[in-house]
Amino acid sequence: MSRRGPPDIGGMKSLKVDNLSFRTTPDELRPVFEKYGDVGDIYIPRDRFTKESRGFAFVRFFDRRDADEAMDRLDGYRLDGREMRVQLARYGRPSPPYVPKYSGGRHSKRFDTVCQYLCIWWGCAGTAKVGA
Secondary structure, eight states, X not given: OOOOOOOOOTTXXXXXXXXXXXXXXXXXXXXXXXXXXXXXXXXXXXXXTTOOBOSOEEEEESSHHHHHHHHHHHTTOEETTEEOEEEEOSSOOOOOOOOOOOXXXXXXXXXXXXXXXXXXXHTOTTTSOTTO
């Protein structure tokens, strides 16, 4: 399976879809939204620790009119037993934060893991720079 790069997003309009089931996948959302136009991509953010869905998604359309129609028609639509809330996304996707990595020899991953564990245990998470 080869990975493709992200689509050209110039001019695309993004919708934010709230109140999704944690089991909902992009493959389940695509046919629902494609009824209203060409979908560029679908992104479901996941919790960085548990890797579970955060219960919302972003759906990008190539055409603004298609996005508007999908928003009007699908706001309140029931999917997986939940009523979706669909609105225009206010902001683009955030860029990933720069996190410098410890590069000190063969034990660096183990060292970072131990530091993270100790910071959580001692309650210093959020104040200590692990691996920096």
